[in-house]
Amino acid sequence: MSNLFIPMTVLLCASMIVAGLMSIWSKRSLPIVMLSSGLVSLLASVQYLLLAAPDVAMTEAAIGSGLTTFLFFFVLSRVRGGANG
Amino acid sequence: MAYIAMATGFILILIGLFGALTNRNILRMIVAFTVADTGVNMVIVAIGYMHGRTAPILDVAVSAAEAAARIIDPVPQALVLTAIVIGVGVTALMLAYTYKLYEKKRTLDIAQFTELKW
């Protein structure tokens, strides 16, 4: 039954690469860029679990989804005027 | 599986470096840095993975006697655990400096900060 993990890994890794490319695409608006980096962190957390590292997966889930996204969007809302400059 | 994850980690490092070197907006550079950070962590975790083994936590599924034959390498996981937490601290520091820089010059374009340029 463990052959289920390889398609899951391929799916997760492909979407991580696409989300990473989206997060440096400089024509996108800044909130979308930040949300994409949050998506990279979310998918990486599931991938850590598949790599048999539940400790690391839990750290990434607790930090990547909430705290990092909040820090980025908070600073973005503070410097809203210069975000496109 | 470890090969795929490791290749993804390397590609994420390259993507992050490309973004950090070519973008001019400071916030975009910081986002690219976090992507590269995730890539580095993924490479280290993938190095520790061994095929057909399970997580280094003992319970009813893995007893202490057969641990050496059934678990994967725990040391990379301990390293990455602290690296993620430090990464958030560094990101918060960079964002605080971004706020102060914007307060001084009212711009986020890295080309406008020329005081140390020669």
Added chain:
Amino acid sequence: MGELLDVVGGLLMVAGSGFLLLGALGLVRMPDLYNRIQAATKATTLGTLLTLLGVAFIRPEWALKLLLIGIFLLFTNPLSSQVLARAAHRSGLVRLPAGQVDRLAEDTGEKS
């Protein structure tokens, strides 16, 4: 007996992932944001709960923690979608098609 429980659990998991698929399909096919929110949130919540129930049938000794996960999902999932719908309405991101009336804006005096 164990075989039967396994098959029932597998059927429940298939039903749950079918609901997940329906929710994601609604996310793709629905015309505007509010329709997508109501399609995606309800169907995916039910789908995940059914999946958890199926796993609880296959592994009865895990049932307590699966129940906790289900309760947390029931708390957090509607909250996030309500906050999102409210934010979308307030920020005026979604334009209603011509001829439709925004009752919420009439009631609260907020602009759509």
Added chain:
Amino acid sequence: MVKSFSVLVLLLGIGAMFAALLLGYVPDSELNQTARYYADKTASETGAANIVAAIVVTYRGLDTLGEVTVLFLSAAIVGLVLASGHQQGKMRHAQPPSGELLVIGVRLLVPLILLLGVYVFINGHLTPGGGFQGGAILASAMLLLLLGDPLRTFSHKLIAIVESISGLVFVGMGILGIFYAGGFLDNRVLPLGTLGEVFSAGAIPIIYSFVGLKVGAEFSSMLANLSGTEEL
């Protein structure tokens, strides 16, 4: 144009190095010597079921001490940077109130999240999780309070007191290890107990709990300092 071209050349070079690393990588089929030592001896020497927690707290406890110090320094510098040149008296930006459902939900969920954080770091030696994860979950509860009411201010003094006391207890348990057990941060100052129970593994749950409180207080101080800033 030249700049972009040189960046591409640099990345191609690094990519070639990475490709060489990837093609030359042969996965181990056996644990190496260090990992084998940890796998064999952790259960009998430290009594912890989670080998990663045993490595983080006991075998490489000094690294954890340095890591917590780095985190403390970065939180302190965030506070210092944001506090300098802070002008008082500017009106805060008029923010729309958060909805009623969000306020009620915050009131319901914050105790649950705090409880989950405490569960995660008290069970750190048995299940995945531990001080760092638990601290991040505690800070997430603070974040949820901040989202429910953007004008809420946190008590900096309380955060500082929690942070200093947990740091002192962490170092104090380490020094106790010098006198009553094998060395600095040795966990055998308390009885090891039986593998798999909550009160086992010597001092690991206590040290990990205080690490969790310290990490949570540091993240909370970062959040409190950032939320005190004004929109520019």
Added chain:
Amino acid sequence: MAEFLINLAASLTGVAFLAALWRFFRGPTPADRVLAFDVLTIVSIAGIVFGALVEGRFIYLDVALVYGLLSFLGVIVVARYLERGL
């Protein structure tokens, strides 16, 4: 039989994942992308439970617990940003 059913359920979940991902990459407004992000976290919880079932490890469920309680924070953060309330 049960194994076949679990594999079928996992493939259906994978298709749901792909559909939500398409909406994330395509979505016309930021709110659409946030909604797709929310659906992706929920699908990820189902994926984590599948992983725990396949590996047979009870402890993996703790990660799903943290996900279930904390994953909505990102959505609320972005929603409050969109209504300028942060």
